[in-house]
Amino acid sequence: MAKVIVVGAGPGGMFAAYLLGKGGMEVTLVEMGEGINERMAKIKAGGNTAGMSYISGMGGSGTFSDGKINLNPEIGGNMLEFVPKSDADALIDYVDKLFVKYGMDKKSEIHPRARELMRKAMRGGIKYIPIRQKHIGSDFLPKVVSGVVEEMEGMGVKILENTKAVDLLLSNGKSTGVVLEKGGKQEKMDADYVVLAPGRAGSRWLLDLAAKYQLPYHYGPLDIGVRVEVPDEVMEETTEINWDPKFHIYTKKHDDFVRTFCTNPSGFVITEDYGKFVSVNGHSMKNKHSNNTNFAFLVRINLTEPLENTTLYGESICRLATTIGGGKAILQRLGDLKKGKRSTWERINRSYVEPTNKNVTPGDLGMALPARIIDDIVEGLDMLAKTIPGVNEESTLLYGPEVKFKSVRLDVSKKMEVKKLQNLFTVGDGAGVSGGIVTAGVTGLIAAREILGREGKKSEV
Numbered sequence: 085m086a087k088v089i090v091v092g093a094g095p096g097g098m099f100a101a102y103l104l105g106k107g108g109m110e111v112t113l114v115e116m117g118e119g120i121n122e123r124m125a126k127i128k129a130g131g132n133t134a135g136m137s138y139i140s141g142m143g144g145s146g147t148f149s150d151g152k153i154n155l156n157p158e159i160g161g162n163m164l165e166f167v168p169k170s171d172a173d174a175l176i177d178y179v180d181k182l183f184v185k186y187g188m189d190k191k192s193e194i195h196p197r198a199r200e201l202m203r204k205a206m207r208g209g210i211k212y213i214p215i216r217q218k219h220i221g222s223d224f225l226p227k228v229v230s231g232v233v234e235e236m237e238g239m240g241v242k243i244l245e246n247t248k249a250v251d252l253l254l255s256n257g258k259s260t261g262v263v264l265e266k267g268g269k270q271e272k273m274d275a276d277y278v279v280l281a282p283g284r285a286g287s288r289w290l291l292d293l294a295a296k297y298q299l300p301y302h303y304g305p306l307d308i309g310v311r312v313e314v315p316d317e318v319m320e321e322t323t324e325i326n327w328d329p330k331f332h333i334y335t336k337k338h339d340d341f342v343r344t345f346c347t348n349p350s351g352f353v354i355t356e357d358y359g360k361f362v363s364v365n366g367h368s369m370k371n372k373h374s375n376n377t378n379f380a381f382l383v384r385i386n387l388t389e390p391l392e393n394t395t396l397y398g399e400s401i402c403r404l405a406t407t408i409g410g411g412k413a414i415l416q417r418l419g420d421l422k423k424g425k426r427s428t429w430e431r432i433n434r435s436y437v438e439p440t441n442k443n444v445t446p447g448d449l450g451m452a453l454p455a456r457i458i459d460d461i462v463e464g465l466d467m468l469a470k471t472i473p474g475v476n477e478e479s480t481l482l483y484g485p486e487v488k489f490k491s492v493r494l495d496v497s498k499k500m501e502v503k504k505l506q507n508l509f510t511v512g513d514g515a516g517v518s519g520g521i522v523t524a525g526v527t528g529l530i531a532a533r534e535i536l537g538r539e540g541k542k543s544e545v
């Protein structure tokens with residue numbers, strides 16, 4: 085029987101392994117992070133190690149994400165680059181059904197008042213994109229992931245936790261396995277096919293592999309900016325219509341693309357630890373609520389010569405921000421940013437929005453982010469305020485930096501196979517082909533389906 089190694093147990097890797105397991109392949113799923121229970125314990129205990137537990141381990145970044153399930157082929161990446169719309173819809177449906185099987189709500193309609201929001205946005209010079217959406221919630225997601233893991237184990241998928249893939253095995257232009265590392269010891273593992281789904285935690289590793297083996301790749305855009313936090317009252321008219329509303333804005337001064345992303349009503353802002361720098365994110369839970377709504381407000385950056393490397397650029401901005409924040413993310417009131425002065429705990433404490441993340445340094449984002457990004461954020465919030473009044477108030481809290489590396493994408497076929505190297509597939513966020521749970525899962529399914537087809541096996545989707 086043909087063997088497949090899947091690296092990374094986020095949605096990309098898990099859906100690949102799940103479909104391959106269902107198709108009767110011999111599958112090993114390798115994850116460098118810990119199992120669900122260990123991750124949950126670390127996150128509960130907090131501390132320095134919690135940051136990595138958010139993005140690495142069984143379920144990947146998906147496990148402790150907010151679990152907003154966007155059922156649209158053009159949100160969270162663009163599936164239509166790889167498959168026609170009808171196929172994308174079938175693959176989305178497959179992902180949706182597996183989540184429903186493990187407890188997610190069945191219903192997902194576009195709200196009848198979505199048109200009202202569209203009209204309001206248009207009049208304010210911005211665009212609102214209505215989409216079908218569901219919400220699992222970060223406290224419920226681990227149960228969903230555990231359910232899928234259990235089912236996979238039941239069908240014979242071998243799962244290796246705390247095991248890192250450190251290199252590829254290649255022979256005559258074909259991928260033939262990986263080098264694994266556990267507890268300081270390395271061992272080779274052979275396979276007929278390898279699917280790499282390393283997510284954001286492993287995107288740098290993928291870039292190193294591309295450089296080492298001269299695999300063609302290109303840089304995708306970088307999304308960088310801040311996490312905005314306002315009282316629920318400011319956002320609730322909007323989030324009642326759409327839990328995670330997508331607004332697209334072109335700023336007047338720079339004609340840059342700015343968007344809202346990952347809105348969390350009654351949610352929490354968190355810090356992600358990338359080792360050399362920190363970035364922020366947000367989530368909300370089904371059973372634990374704050375009084376604030378947060379959302380990412382991100383500026384899209386494309387670079388051309390002499391530097392196309394958006395990852396390097398993004399990392400250097402984040403490092404500068406982390407240096408200025410003394411190793412922590414920076415928190416600033418919008419009013420202070422506009423006045424060009426740093427925020428202090430004293431000023432933050434007397435404003436009417438209480439931060440949900442206090443493990444931050446009150447400071448000046450103007451010292452940390454390029455002026456163009458600051459211009460886009462300030463102007464973009466003023467434009468958004470025409471649709472969501474109050475979002476650009478003095479007390480509005482900005483945490484930074486927030487960064488989404490959708491960076492390096494190895495040149496892949498429509499089946500996710502790396503060009504120049506047979507039987508090596510790259511899927512999910514780390515491979516630059518997705519930017520969300522469902523799209524990552526779908527890219528995993530596309531790779532798995534191709535492998536099953538080559539082995540003459542039937543695919544469930």
Ligand SMILES: Cc1cc2nc3c(=O)[nH]c(=O)nc-3n(C[C@H](O)[C@H](O)[C@H](O)COP(=O)(O)OP(=O)(O)OC[C@H]3O[C@@H](n4cnc5c(N)ncnc54)[C@H](O)[C@@H]3O)c2cc1C
Nearest residue numbers: 092094096116141144145149152249283286512513520521
């Ligand atoms: C706080 C937060 C909130 C989010 N909210 C949402 C949301 O509401 N909706 C949404 O659609 N998306 C959300 N996202 C994004 C979503 O989680 C990701 O898009 C998705 O998880 C990407 O899936 P993936 O499989 O590509 O990678 P990941 O989920 O990042 O998983 C990759 C896994 O690979 C492992 N890995 C990396 N390198 C190696 C290696 N060399 N060897 C072994 N293992 C390795 C990592 O440890 C990790 O567990 C959120 C993300 C975060 C962090």
